Every structure is written in structure tokens, then in C-alpha cells.
Amino acid sequence: AIQMTQSPSSLSASVGDRVTITCRASQGIRNDLGWYQQKPGKAPKLLIYAASSLQSGVPSRFSGSGSGTDFTLTISSLQPEDFATYYCLQDYNYSYTFGQGTKLEIK
Amino acid sequence: EVQLVQSGAEVKKPGESLKISCKGSGYSFTSYWIGWVRQMPGKGLEWMGIIYPGDSDTRYSPSFQGQVTISADKSISTAYLQWSSLKASDTAMYYCARHMTTVTTLPDYWGQGTLVTVSS
Numbered sequence: 001a002i003q004m005t006q007s008p009s010s011l012s013a014s015v016g017d018r019v020t021i022t023c024r025a026s027q028g029i030r031n032d033l034g035w036y037q038q039k040p041g042k043a044p045k046l047l048i049y050a051a052s053s054l055q056s057g058v059p060s061r062f063s064g065s066g067s068g069t070d071f072t073l074t075i076s077s078l079q080p081e082d083f084a085t086y087y088c089l090q091d092y093n094y095s096y097t098f099g100q101g102t103k104l105e106i107k
Numbered sequence: 108e109v110q111l112v113q114s115g116a117e118v119k120k121p122g123e124s125l126k127i128s129c130k131g132s133g134y135s136f137t138s139y140w141i142g143w144v145r146q147m148p149g150k151g152l153e154w155m156g157i158i159y160p161g162d163s164d165t166r167y168s169p170s171f172q173g174q175v176t177i178s179a180d181k182s183i184s185t186a187y188l189q190w191s192s193l194k195a196s197d198t199a200m201y202y203c204a205r206h207m208t209t210v211t212t213l214p215d216y217w218g219q220g221t222l223v224t225v226s227s
Contacts, residue, residue, distance in 0.1 A: 001169055034213040036152075043202055043217035044144075044152065050211045087152055091212045094166060096142070096154040 002026055006088055006099030012107040013078055021073045021102045023088035028068045032092040035064055035073045038101075039084045047086075048073065078104075109133040111141075111203055111218035118224045119193050126189035127221045129203030136184035137161040140206035142214055143177060143188045147199045157206060158186060193225045 003026040013019050023033065031051035036044040046055045048064035051071055061076045075082055083106050088099040114128040129141065142157040156167035160179040167177070179186040186203060201221050204214030 032211070034211065038152070043204075043220055045217075046213065046215050049207070049213050049215075053210070055215070089152075089154070089213060091206075094157070094212065096157075096168070098152045098154060101151040 002029065002090055002092060002095060002097050004088055004090055004097045004099040006102060008102060009100060010103045010105065012105050014107045015078050015080060017078045019075050019078060019104065021086055021088075021104075023066075023071045023073075023090075023099045025069045025071075025090055025092075029090050029092035031067045033064075033066070033071050033088055033090050035062075036087045036089060037082075037084045038087065044087065080106075109205065109216045111205060111216055113201075113203060113218040113221045116222040116224070118226070120227055121193055121195055121225055123193050123225075124189070124191050125193055125223065126187050127201060127223065129186045129188075129218050131184045131186070131205065134205070137181050139208060140212065141179065141186040142204050142206055143175075143186075144202045144204060144214075145171075145199045146202070146220075147196075155188070160184075160186065193223075195225050195227075197223060198225045199223060 005024045033051045035048040038044045047058050052064045063074050065072050086102045110132045112130045137160045140157045140159050143155040145153045155171040156177045158165045158177045160181045176189045203218040205216045206214050
């Protein structure tokens, strides 16, 4: 099974900061990766699919990059509503694995 | 509008059986995979498995194979997740989600979640 290693597990940042979260796959997964945001008590929300495509309705301050084994989610200028937990999810060949999550907290 | 509506919270005892549901609307239910995701209290997301309601093709994560059963009734646009003998460690929030079919197979629309509590 494909393993996803996400880092960091937690991150403190301020409004307006640029932040980066990474995921590494245990084997090549082309660009079969997405990023989700989850707020407490809510279902996850898709932000990025196919590694770098912005889901409809998601603000452009969110961006994704990478292919193969290394992937990055960047938030260019943090807004108060962005403080949440973020997960990567790989969907290579109808197998799916989440990263461990990154909790983004207010500094 | 695409919607996935899950059944309500459940409180069960160890050893009991349970079947929770996820009803889809606003799209062609038989044309999209439906997946299930577990979130244990205070923990991360775990992908459990998916079903294609059109032909009931089902795939499980190795971690959940044999532990749960995923099924669907396309006549009522509903997918199910069931246990034959619950354990305390099954206590979690369970989400269903519709998987996309073009460009990616990631889940896009999610249900509101069903909280399952297993306690003696």
C-alpha cells in the first residue's frame, strides 16, 4: 500500500503569512493527489485536485504543486478562516491514502 | 444540488451489529463511486473503501478488508457501511463521499458524518 508522509504535523503562523505543507508518497503517484481542509466538527473540503488544480470556489491564495513523490500545498497569505487541519490524499489507481494531517494554528 | 445525507448518530454495545447509510441526490447516483472515511476521536482521516453503485464493484483498504462491509441499493440511491460485530475501537465519526470521475477520482462532495459510539 502507498504511504503518505505529511509534514509538519502542526504549524503556528500569523494572518498574512505564507505557509507550506508537504506530502511525500512512498512510490510515484504521477499527479494523483489532492489537498483537503477540515474544520472542527465539519466534513473535509476539497481545495486542490490533480496536485495543482484549484477546486471551484476555492480562493486563489491556495495553490498546489508537485508530481511523482513530492507535493506541496501553499497558502500565500493566511486569512483568519484558514486556521484548520489540512490533509493530503493520494488516489493512484483507485487506492487511497491520507496523510497524517497538519494542524495550522494561530501564532 | 449534489447532496449526501447520512443517517443519524448511533450508540451501540460491543458485539452488536450496525448498518449506517448515505443517501445521494442531485446527481446520477449510479455513475459515481461512493467512498467511506473513518475519523476516530481527535485523530486523522482514514480511507476505508469505495463502491460503484452502478454495478456494486467494491474495493477496500487493506486495513478495513474483512472488518466492514460496503454495499449500495441503487433503487433508492443509498450506500451503506455495516459491521457484524462492533468493537469499542469502532467508535468514530464516519463520512461518506462522492468520488469524481474526470481528471481525478478524489472525493468532492461529502456527507455530514455519522457518529458511532460503541460502549458497554
